[in-house]
Amino acid sequence: MVLLSALGVSLGLAPQDDPAAVRPKPGDLLIKVGDAGKTPLTPNDIPLAAGYTAAWAMDPADKTVRSGSRLNQVLLLRFDPAALAADTRARAADGVVAYTSICTHNGCDIDQWLAREQQLFCSCHESIFDPRDGAKVIDGPAPRALPALPLTIAGGTLVVAKPFTTPVGYERG
Numbered sequence: 001m002v003l004l005s006a007l008g009v010s011l012g013l014a015p016q017d018d019p020a021a022v023r024p025k026p027g028d029l030l031i032k033v034g035d036a037g038k039t040p041l042t043p044n045d046i047p048l049a050a051g052y053t054a055a056w057a058m059d060p061a062d063k064t065v066r067s068g069s070r071l072n073q074v075l076l077l078r079f080d081p082a083a084l085a086a087d088t089r090a091r092a093a094d095g096v097v098a099y100t101s102i103c104t105h106n107g108c109d110i111d112q113w114l115a116r117e118q119q120l121f122c123s124c125h126e127s128i129f130d131p132r133d134g135a136k137v138i139d140g141p142a143p144r145a146l147p148a149l150p151l152t153i154a155g156g157t158l159v160v161a162k163p164f165t166t167p168v169g170y171e172r173g
Contacts, residue, residue: 013057019059019062020065020068023071023163024149025057027160028058029160030056030098030151031075033046033055035162041055042139043095045097048078049118052072056072057160070101072168073102074100075100075101075120076097077098079092088132091151098150099147103122103124103127104137105170106125108125108170120134120146126139129146134148136146143146147165
């Protein structure tokens, strides 16, 4: 059990048994990190080209917030749809895109927004990602783009359309 604890597995439930640790699923709503009211986000809740909003997925039926694993946190950004690359636009909902908050280099949190460049920045090892173009790596040691979470809109709210495009995590060297 100590080894499981060291790996971040909560005692009592394996991650696959804990609904809060399950990766976002199609149909899940998105709520802002820290929102005790669990208010589903709409595209208008995400500022246009003005940084990211950290969010969790939430099961719409039982209101379970999928915050049981840091690998589930997503960054929501909104752009003019015309500013998005075609494949990115296809995963967006009214210009809102979602990416994991976990850097693909060493698993640090993406923690900064470069406003002038409109890029995401990981201050751990200075990887830079372009959210308008699939969160591709622009600079730094990150070996791959950030996994995207495809979105749609239902009833005016942002909804998870499909699972992450690639596994969330980082390269172990």
